[in-house]
Amino acid sequence: MKPRICITPQVHGVGGMVSFLHKFSTAVEKRGVEVTANLQDESFQAVLIIGGSRELARLGQLRRKGVRLVQRLDGINWIHRRRNMPLRHSLRAEYGNLLLSLLRRFWADRIVYQSEFSRRWWNDWFGGLSTPSWVIHNGVDLDAYAPTSSPLPQDFFRLLLVEGSLGGGYEMGLQNAVHLAEVAAPLLPLPLRLRVVGEANAALKREWDARSRVGLEWQGKLRREEIPAQMNLAHAFFSADLHPACPNAVIEALACGLPVVAYDTGSLAELVPASAGQIAPYGADSWRLQPPLAAPLAQGLAQVLQRQSDFRAGARAHAQSALGLETMTDRYLDVLLG
Numbered sequence: 001m002k003p004r005i006c007i008t009p010q011v012h013g014v015g016g017m018v019s020f021l022h023k024f025s026t027a028v029e030k031r032g033v034e035v036t037a038n039l040q041d042e043s044f045q046a047v048l049i050i051g052g053s054r055e056l057a058r059l060g061q062l063r064r065k066g067v068r069l070v071q072r073l074d075g076i077n078w079i080h081r082r083r084n085m086p087l088r089h090s091l092r093a094e095y096g097n098l099l100l101s102l103l104r105r106f107w108a109d110r111i112v113y114q115s116e117f118s119r120r121w122w123n124d125w126f127g128g129l130s131t132p133s134w135v136i137h138n139g140v141d142l143d144a145y146a147p148t149s150s151p152l153p154q155d156f157f158r159l160l161l162v163e164g165s166l167g168g169g170y171e172m173g174l175q176n177a178v179h180l181a182e183v184a185a186p187l188l189p190l191p192l193r194l195r196v197v198g199e200a201n202a203a204l205k206r207e208w209d210a211r212s213r214v215g216l217e218w219q220g221k222l223r224r225e226e227i228p229a230q231m232n233l234a235h236a237f238f239s240a241d242l243h244p245a246c247p248n249a250v251i252e253a254l255a256c257g258l259p260v261v262a263y264d265t266g267s268l269a270e271l272v273p274a275s276a277g278q279i280a281p282y283g284a285d286s287w288r289l290q291p292p293l294a295a296p297l298a299q300g301l302a303q304v305l306q307r308q309s310d311f312r313a314g315a316r317a318h319a320q321s322a323l324g325l326e327t328m329t330d331r332y333l334d335v336l337l338g
Contacts, residue, residue, distance in 0.1 A: 115267035139328025173240030275314030
């Protein structure tokens, strides 16, 4: 009888959870493990809960019958506590935190945190547990995300920023990227341009084109399968997320051999070793959304841009050794069925 697991909930749309669901389901089925999304089907040995679930009563029944419940935890909703958000949005965020924390404390037999940072964060905010837990970084398809022979620009440096949506109060990542590029530009022998991938309206583009002292290249919102090509046309990747649990874009950039530069928040320092990019102190209170100190990271970016062959090789080597989809899948199956 083939091993069988249930993955719940069935998330849709775009984002990290959707990406994980599809690539993990495909990877385990290739190993002969059957996957279902139906919690009423009792022929599985384990359930992987991606974040939270409202099926608490059903999960409780399955646990009493000896089915292993494994919860995969990302980060904690917190931005709404620092920005003026609509009440409905804030309530939804707090409800999500409550649901996740209840599952973590009372339902899960095992917990997978996406990073050491994520584990510390949950323990600090919601208390430590005796529940067995593992840290498993996200993985990437090393064939889909890989260096190519696409020629890099020779007469300027290109810094890449990938954001889902820009504007509407969410332009802090763009602001930090532009400021970093402006501070780094005088340190370089060639001009520096910032390529921006993400949804932005015409007014936002005009505003930032007028404000920025470096050239901006607006690519708009792209399909996920178009991102590797963008990564292979850049010299460095700037991760704009604040306190990310395990950002897929960073792992994808490393797999493409694209060095990563970022401020030291969240899991970034554990994902990007010194051979693969530069992580610099934030220099302010990131939890209060204060502007970062750009100078130290600008120095690091200048090093990355002028030592491309070393850092590009280091980025790809780290992805191959620690961030491959096969490695991630093996570790999850061990937790689920081992």
